[in-house]
Amino acid sequence: AQRVTQPEKLLSVFKGAPVELKCNYSYSGSPELFWYVQYSRQRLQLLLRHISRESIKGFTADLNKGETSFHLKKPFAQEEDSAMYYCALRGNTPLVFGKGTRLSVIA
Amino acid sequence: DAGVIQSPRHEVTEMGQEVTLRCKPISGHNSLFWYRQTMMRGLELLIYFNNNVPIDDSGMPEDRFSAKMPNASFSTLKIQPSEPRDSAVYFCASSRPPTNYGYTFGSGTRLTVV
Numbered sequence: 001a002q003r004v005t006q007p008e009k010l011l012s013v014f015k016g017a018p019v020e021l022k023c024n025y026s027y028s029g030s031p032e033l034f035w036y037v038q039y040s041r042q043r044l045q046l047l048l049r050h051i052s053r054e055s056i057k058g059f060t061a062d063l064n065k066g067e068t069s070f071h072l073k074k075p076f077a078q079e080e081d082s083a084m085y086y087c088a089l090r091g092n093t094p095l096v097f098g099k100g101t102r103l104s105v106i107a
Numbered sequence: 108d109a110g111v112i113q114s115p116r117h118e119v120t121e122m123g124q125e126v127t128l129r130c131k132p133i134s135g136h137n138s139l140f141w142y143r144q145t146m147m148r149g150l151e152l153l154i155y156f157n158n159n160v161p162i163d164d165s166g167m168p169e170d171r172f173s174a175k176m177p178n179a180s181f182s183t184l185k186i187q188p189s190e191p192r193d194s195a196v197y198f199c200a201s202s203r204p205p206t207n208y209g210y211t212f213g214s215g216t217r218l219t220v221v
Contacts, residue, residue, distance in 0.1 A: 034209050036209075036212075042214070043198070043212045043213060043214045043215060044150075044198065044200075044212040045212070046209045046210070046211070049208070049209055086149075086150065088209075093152075093163070094138075094140055094152055094155050094163075095140075095152070095209075095210060096152070097142075097149060097150040098149070099149040100149060100150075
């Protein structure tokens, strides 16, 4: 079975502080992992794909197969980063999403 | 490209009424997905289509829910009869191979059943 766990429902950080949003997954095969962001009452937008190893809006995420994790990181949080963040896994079925973490960046 | 287009953006209906949600995927995308988002359960996959054919509808909660994709540019999700517990945001998404590009989501339909 495919499962994504985001242990934190809410994460509050001060502007300029580092951010790490945790994501752990369960899948026996080779997963495709994604981070999506949802700003207030808007559509989900693709933020990162593990396969591309890119940095978007200062965010990065590294797939750690040993720890089955795909944590999202940013060295310096900005107020505009406040949003819901969803980790998603695609194995042998369509995307399965975690419950999401609400990031609140405090000025 | 206008992206994935969903209508209506908001729907308020009375319990027992039929509700139809609509989705136009991105041209050239051959997979279409319907998700439901609630506070309690997060994002749940309801059904998905490949090349207009329903592949897996195991996420559809009850027989009151049905979905169709008559052609590559249009899909509907119907609830008949609607109930208050169906209140949620319903998202449509589409994708194209290779799937590691991820899905593109529509703006969603916020359904309120009173």
